[in-house]
Amino acid sequence: MSRQPLIDLEHISKSFDGEMVLDDLNLTIHENEFLTLLGPSGCGKTTTLRILGGFVTPDQGKVIFDGKDITNLAPNKRNLNTVFQKYALFPHMNVAENIAFGLKISGKTDAYIRDKISYALKLVNLEGYEKRNPMSLSGGQQQRIAIARAIVNEPKVLLLDEPLGALDLKLRQEMQYELVRLKNELGITFVYVTHDQEEALTMSDTVVVMNQGYIQQMGTPEDIYNEPENAFVADFIGDSNIIDGIMIQDKLVEILGVRFVCVDTGFGTNQPVDVVIRPEDLILGAPGRGVLDGVVTNLIFKGVHYEMEVMANGYEWLVQSTVARQPGEKVSLFVDPFNIQIMNKPASDDEKAVDPDEYE
Amino acid sequence: MNTNKRKLLTGPYLVWAVGFIILPLLMILYYGLTNDSGSFTLDNLLAIADPIHAKALWESVLIALGSTLISLVIAYPLAYILSNMGGNKSGTIIMLFMLPMWINFLLRIMALQMILANTGILNAILGFFGIGPLHIMYSKTAILIGMVYEYLPFMILPIYNVMCKIDRNVIDAARDLGADTKTVFMHVIMPLSLPGVLSGIIMVFIPGISEFVIADILGGSKVLLIGNVIDQEFSLTNNWHLGSGLSIVLMIFIFISMAIMNKYDKSGEGQMIW
Structure with missing residues (x-):
């Protein structure tokens, strides 16, 4: 698979209250890649994602996006969107208003926004939900709305922070297929954070196994499973x-x-x-x-x-x-x-x- | 414990409610709707049309609105800043706002009188800089200062609580979707904090409209509010019928304001007040 590099994390370090969360992390993310950051809680995977989203500024190192240094760029100026763990839908807006939020800010016409909303709802299989209150929807439906709200802005990269964590097993498996289908239909890069090894192996092109702020191993799901580099990876991926x-x-x-x-x-x-x-x-x-x-x-x-x-x-x-x-x-x-x-x-x-x- | 025994536990409260809420209300209704000879009349209610009474009600509404507005202008930015601060620091500042409430209300208003008086502390300090003396005491300004001082915590707390409850992820999501600080505030934080604002308004406006002690102490006899009028009918003129009638009118007025507020309060945060 020859893909163009899109994001470069160079020598990223970050500590919170004196505790090292990321230590000299280097990572290249390619165009059209489904890359999963996998590790136990506290391994630095969510911090890495928040650095990509712009919510956390690294102590050291650079974030290069499409050739430009975006290390200190505010989240609202970045051409990537996030799907948050707890969906983070706006409770005071209906589904359509939620999806339209980013489009209105970027000054799109009403007709364009209308088209985009129905396109996005169709993509996530929730046609006709425009006027619904997001809080009245199930967890799986809310998650789809959160995804729709992110992708209508046509980001180059979609960041997903354990988006399936709150769903039950059956729904989680369904959503795994949906996410892969979505990624292929949209043709954009997905950076996915999870602690669930099965999720990582099922969906990813590339799995990055992290522990204690370091990358333990990076490779295709087959590589990670069949050829673990060390005991931590072997133990974390499967029995x-x-x-x-x-x-x-x-x-x-x-x-x-x-x-x-x-x-x-x-x-x-x-x-x-x-x-x-x-x-x-x-x-x-x-x-x-x-x-x-x-x-x-x-x-x-x-x-x-x-x-x-x-x-x-x-x-x-x-x-x-x-x-x-x-x-x-x-x-x-x-x-x-x-x-x-x-x-x-x-x-x-x-x-x-x-x-x-x-x-x- | 079976249900019957559990019901017994509500006994003390029932006695309290009947003795101090229901009976007094019935008495006010009875006195308000009858005259000296005990026959039914609406005169006591219609007495609100009397120019003195109408003016007092109007002044009350203005002062209540004024103190609500000033409290809101002070409290909202403060609550916003506090909710963004770390738990410990904001807790200390909230504590500072609560602290005066542990001291008796009359003492605090009297202390305010000492500060605002013509020869009081405020004018002494201003005089030092060659300003004044300001004649604040016994004016609407003094009442307004007293009421804002008294009710400010009731505005800060509900707004602060609601703002703390706003999910940080929702704010992150708005920024992620391209919103700058101003847009985040206008389209996310403000609408989501509205229930707290409504609660605050209710908690300041309702007691404010029937206020008479602050008006008595800081306004002297210069400013007559509807609360003062009702107070005087009971304690000076001894006309319980007129006092009750005007009370009923005030209550109806409050009910109407509440109904209007609740119409805008979709989330029901403010409904817990009554």
């Missing part, structure tokens, strides 16, 4: 078995006293590493047929699959399978060498060891 291991030599790692064949090279010899094995990559078999033997200790039905805990070599392995094994049953565990992820141990607990330049 994982993360185990201490020692890299004996290239393509051979020792975990819990057992040697596993893997595909990773270049870690040196006898190097302590983190090993990640996804629960769906562990294959259960008859005792003695796999790499490890163990006993099932727990079984939960999850709908799509069963989730089991298997005690083997002193570690409780999380295993997902469509076949149920009863607690107490003796099983073996097997894992394809390709599905063993080897990661360097982080330099510190903060996982700040990731160099953002790697992704350029």
